[in-house]
Amino acid sequence: MVTVRRSTVIEAPIETLWRLLRDFNSHRDWHPAIAESAIEGGQAGDQVGAVRRFSLHDGGVLREQLLALSDQDHSLSYCILASPLPLIDYVAHLQLRPVTDGGATYCEWRSSFRTPPGQEHDLARLVGREIYEAGFAALRQRFAGAKPGRPRVVSEVAAPLPAPVTTGRAGLAGEAIVLSRLGGPEVLQPRAVEAPPPGPGEVRLRQHAVGINFIDVYCRTGYFPLLQPGEVPGVEAACEVVDVGPGVSGLSPGDRVAYACLPLGAYASVRTLPAELIVPLPDWLDARTAAACLLKGMTAEFLLHRVHPLQAGETLLVQAAAGGVGHLLCQWARAKGAQVIAAVGSPAKAGLARRSGASTVITGAEDLAEGVMAATEGRGADLVIDGIGGTNLARSFAALAMKGHIVSLGQASGPLEPYDVASLAAKSARLSRPNYAHYTSTAAEVGQMSANLFTALEKGHLKVHIGAEAPLAEAASLHRRLEARETQGCLVLVC
Amino acid sequence: MPRVYVSSVLPAAADQVWTVVRDFNGLPNWHPGIADSKIEEGRPADRVGVIRSFHTRDGGHIREKLLSLSDYDYACSYAILESPMGVENYVATLKVTPITDGNRAFIEWTADFDCPPERETELVQLIGQGVFQGGFDALKDRFKSG
Numbered sequence: 001m002v003t004v005r006r007s008t009v010i011e012a013p014i015e016t017l018w019r020l021l022r023d024f025n026s027h028r029d030w031h032p033a034i035a036e037s038a039i040e041g042g043q044a045g046d047q048v049g050a051v052r053r054f055s056l057h058d059g060g061v062l063r064e065q066l067l068a069l070s071d072q073d074h075s076l077s078y079c080i081l082a083s084p085l086p087l088i089d090y091v092a093h094l095q096l097r098p099v100t101d102g103g104a105t106y107c108e109w110r111s112s113f114r115t116p117p118g119q120e121h122d123l124a125r126l127v128g129r130e131i132y133e134a135g136f137a138a139l140r141q142r143f144a145g146a147k148p149g150r151p152r153v154v155s156e157v158a159a160p161l162p163a164p165v166t167t168g169r170a171g172l173a174g175e176a177i178v179l180s181r182l183g184g185p186e187v188l189q190p191r192a193v194e195a196p197p198p199g200p201g202e203v204r205l206r207q208h209a210v211g212i213n214f215i216d217v218y219c220r221t222g223y224f225p226l227l228q229p230g231e232v233p234g235v236e237a238a239c240e241v242v243d244v245g246p247g248v249s250g251l252s253p254g255d256r257v258a259y260a261c262l263p264l265g266a267y268a269s270v271r272t273l274p275a276e277l278i279v280p281l282p283d284w285l286d287a288r289t290a291a292a293c294l295l296k297g298m299t300a301e302f303l304l305h306r307v308h309p310l311q312a313g314e315t316l317l318v319q320a321a322a323g324g325v326g327h328l329l330c331q332w333a334r335a336k337g338a339q340v341i342a343a344v345g346s347p348a349k350a351g352l353a354r355r356s357g358a359s360t361v362i363t364g365a366e367d368l369a370e371g372v373m374a375a376t377e378g379r380g381a382d383l384v385i386d387g388i389g390g391t392n393l394a395r396s397f398a399a400l401a402m403k404g405h406i407v408s409l410g411q412a413s414g415p416l417e418p419y420d421v422a423s424l425a426a427k428s429a430r431l432s433r434p435n436y437a438h439y440t441s442t443a444a445e446v447g448q449m450s451a452n453l454f455t456a457l458e459k460g461h462l463k464v465h466i467g468a469e470a471p472l473a474e475a476a477s478l479h480r481r482l483e484a485r486e487t488q489g490c491l492v493l494v495c
Numbered sequence: 496m497p498r499v500y501v502s503s504v505l506p507a508a509a510d511q512v513w514t515v516v517r518d519f520n521g522l523p524n525w526h527p528g529i530a531d532s533k534i535e536e537g538r539p540a541d542r543v544g545v546i547r548s549f550h551t552r553d554g555g556h557i558r559e560k561l562l563s564l565s566d567y568d569y570a571c572s573y574a575i576l577e578s579p580m581g582v583e584n585y586v587a588t589l590k591v592t593p594i595t596d597g598n599r600a601f602i603e604w605t606a607d608f609d610c611p612p613e614r615e616t617e618l619v620q621l622i623g624q625g626v627f628q629g630g631f632d633a634l635k636d637r638f639k640s641g
Contacts, residue, residue: 005595006595006596007592007593007594007595007596007601008594008595008596009504009594009596009599009601097502097601097603098500098502099502099503099504099601100500100501100502100503100623100628101501101502101503101504101628101631102503102504104504106502106504106592106594106601108592133596136596
């Protein structure tokens, strides 16, 4: 948990200052970062529970809710409901106190929140400086009676995005989904782009289908600091080679290929990128299926063969079992002779989990550990794959067998809570946190893993369920459905 | 129940101010109205529950009990056990808060007590201006010159 605290003294009587600050919507009148603000539903600015929706001069839109307001203590508290920055569980307090000796006012602004790992310092500094210190400076200036505050620049139109980067040589025209800023699905906007001719070691692709992954959501919201406004998200696509740059061997124009790797930029109909991690597609595998399953299938491959070489007779618990990775894990584990227990969020998803080979399906309403223990004669699962995140590791641990192995794969429901490693001793448990990029960093690894995936598909051990597809331009709608937990299997954008 | 609240801004960092005022036996070192002080039974001054016994410069004898001491919040509370002021149920809190904008500290001194209604104005004035603000003025001078 990060805490930020700033305080100052403002040369105004507390009642004067409080008259201004107690209106939850007044920040548009005094805070220099705010462009526009309104209370939703036309409620009053001193209505506890009111939600203010406001935009910053840099274009970001936030929603904050008034949690408490006290005319007695001259204090108010609020939380962030939506923000382009990953300030998680953010609650802030603004507190005024009279300085009886002189008639000024002591002001304190503090908050606590969580951030994605590694961003604590930067976000704490940003909040402290850009919000609290900047706000205090504006208030001091306002009440010093000196110059009026910085004029408000009201921008009705979002700043134009930078023009596509071209090399000056013949670019291949196409369309891409560009991030207008960090935020919700609505920030994904279609735009015309050009793919430059391939440089040394590069290949230029016309893309036919693009896979959607949860990492795309983390990039869009800023949870992973990999994507900047103006850039294109996405890590997975199936394509046809247009031309190849100098030094590229094994790929020719017209080849059907796919990739599931960084750099980001897959949400596009044309693209130029390094050739190293691109794999040729077998003739029998169509582009939609390939784009749907390459990343998720290779993930299942390394989880069940490299992170935990699953043995026949072992019991595997797959959570989010009706998801893209989940339904492939179930099928592959079943084919390897393991007993598969699936956990799904709702009864509607149980069918896919069962068709994928789960002998037991536990739905969200049921007790996970109880269900797993009942299905394993009280032993628990030897391997638990937890893509839920948040506080779910405790549930996973309860369902684990002695000397079992938990693999934490993602955080679909929220950032991971800190975990007490000493508690693993209660079951002599192992805990892994594999990173896809580390298992797929060389052409040799990707070649081997994709070959294993294609073999499993060809033999019929794996059947890819495409739960939803949409034209590339409608990427936002699929993100919305993915985050609403409405979808099953894999999601594909078609170019 | 009357309440006295007095606050000020001191030209020193909060931890410097706290170092001075946290000493429950240290009033004579910084408060101009206090002549001497000792902790009863020779106990440490930062042991919660101890009693300080001191004299004001005009000769009054006061005994006060330390109710709470927080090096985390930079705050202490105490109750009057005996005094010539004629107050009942007197509990006071002294608290120092950092001002992050500059090398300054916000200091607050609060007291709640009972007294006969006709003495309320006089006592609020005595405690608020004489005792609390008098102490703050001395601290301001101390840190300004130091």
